[in-house]
């Protein structure tokens with residue numbers, strides 16, 4: 001019975017294949033520009049962008065086609081004196097140093113891991129958990145993280161690719177990477193703004209600085225001077241939040257200027273935007289590397305809050321004692337002298353057994 | 355034959371055939387199971403219940419609305435975005451005309467295509483995030499769910515990366531994922547696209563016969 005079905009299926013597939021390919025053989029039309037192209041480029045459907053195609057635009061430009069510089073783009077100005085200055089700043093500072101900054105951050109994180117190791121829970125896991133982030137908080141966070149990672153990767157290909165990738169993979173292959181990165185970056189960019197607004201709205205309560213943050217700084221976050229008390233978020237997290245919010249806003253504004261250049265005919269504004277956009281993005285990526293490190297392999301029990309939404313009670317007591325006290329009404333043994341739990345409750349606040 | 359020619363030609367037709375035959379086969383299989391005869395005298399119409407069950411599920415229940423609004427918005431955003439870009443993006447219409455149907459229809463302007471893709475991406479990412487961060491969803495999700503989400507994501511992502519329409523390599527990678535997606539579809543929960551109306555209808559019809567309002 002099974003065999004019959006299999007044979008029938010194969011027969012059907014073969015039949016469809018033959019019929020469809022014969023129909024298709026008659027219906028394929030040659031692309032409009034078939035004359036000038038190699039056989040490889042003639043296959044498949046034609047480019048649907050027509051004269052708006054970026055590759056066509058640049059092709060015409062390189063061929064010296066006249067009239068292009070007066071198409072209204074950037075006020076009809078194709079060459080401008082500050083352009084050289086901008087090119088040098090980009091080449092000699094931004095591209096040169098951003099690679100080094102990111103490499104240095106990676107080296108520091110590896111060294112920190114080798115020397116300090118994973119920050120373990122002193123009391124081990126208790127088996128009891130406490131709710132830390134609601135589902136909308138987690139969804140907003142991972143939505144932002146996904147978009148950020150895609151923008152970060154595509155952005156770095158665009159910024160550093162010509163220097164770092166092209167010599168390795170060749171100019172032709174790099175042009176494919178660059179085209180893909182450019183399109184991906186443009187499409188995901190506006191989604192970053194959506195993620196930023198959503199995340200800001202959900203995470204801003206609890207991220208304002210308080211006196212307790214000063215004590216946290218003086219104790220180096222617990223690295224020097226013993227345990228450092230913290231509310232729902234510690235000082236480091238608050239700085240991260242505001243970095244994302246403020247630098248994110250800058251990247252968003254400059255990103256809009258760059259993605260829709262016809263909004264402004266001012267070439268200088270575009271040049272400044274590329275510089276601000278790149279510096280901001282590289283800074284945020286460097287910070288994000290540290291954030292990802294501490295959220296994953298750097299600290300035992302930290303990732304739980306963003307996956308299940310609940311953290312171990314011991315983790316809460318050790319890292320966010322004031323928040324723990326506020327939520328449960330209990331005193332934690334790690335509590336600093338003179339501190340009271342005045343953090344507000346920002347997520348569902350019941351303790352659940354595992 | 356170049357790689358692009360293979361993935362747009364023979365491999366595409368094989369994949370499309372597996373997709374069509376497999377999907378039809380599964381729907382017929384489900385319909386053939388039928389349902390147990392209800393011996394109790396009907397208090398309402400099963401047929402009306404079938405339609406009502408299908409329509410009612412498009413709206414959230416009031417008591418759950420507050421808890422489910424994120425994934426309801428995400429679900430609509432993803433599915434509407436996907437349908438819009440699948441059916442009305444200029445390159446897709448060209449492909450359908452040249453390779454399958456022989457005729458075309460009006461396309462979305464380019465900005466419409468991009469916005470549809472942005473809605474689809476935003477929705478899909480949020481739905482996938484919910485799959486691993488909601489404890490209940492995590493418990494009931496298995497590999498098939500994740501493979502389905504990732505394959506769909508990769509089809510969309512490779513399509514988005516090929517938006518410049520200037521490199522055959524990018525188009526070929528997109529088409530390769532389309533082919534794999536088509537082949538995977540009938541054997542997976544992606545098949546819900548062709549079976550959801552049956553399950554919603556079945557429940558609706560059962561309730562309908564019992565005279566329950568949905």
Ligand code: HEM
Pocket residue numbers: 132141144145146148149203207232233236237238239240241244288291292295296302303304305306
């Ligand atoms: C895949 C990489 C990432 C991982 C593993 C990760 C992990 C985490 C974890 C575990 C927390 C909760 C910390 C706590 O319980 O206090 C958190 C919070 C947070 N994350 Fe991420 N994250 C990632 C990427 C990102 C990215 C790319 C951004 C933004 C661009 C981001 C922004 C935030 C913010 C703003 C918070 C809230 C804490 C605060 O207010 O400072 N994360 N992340």
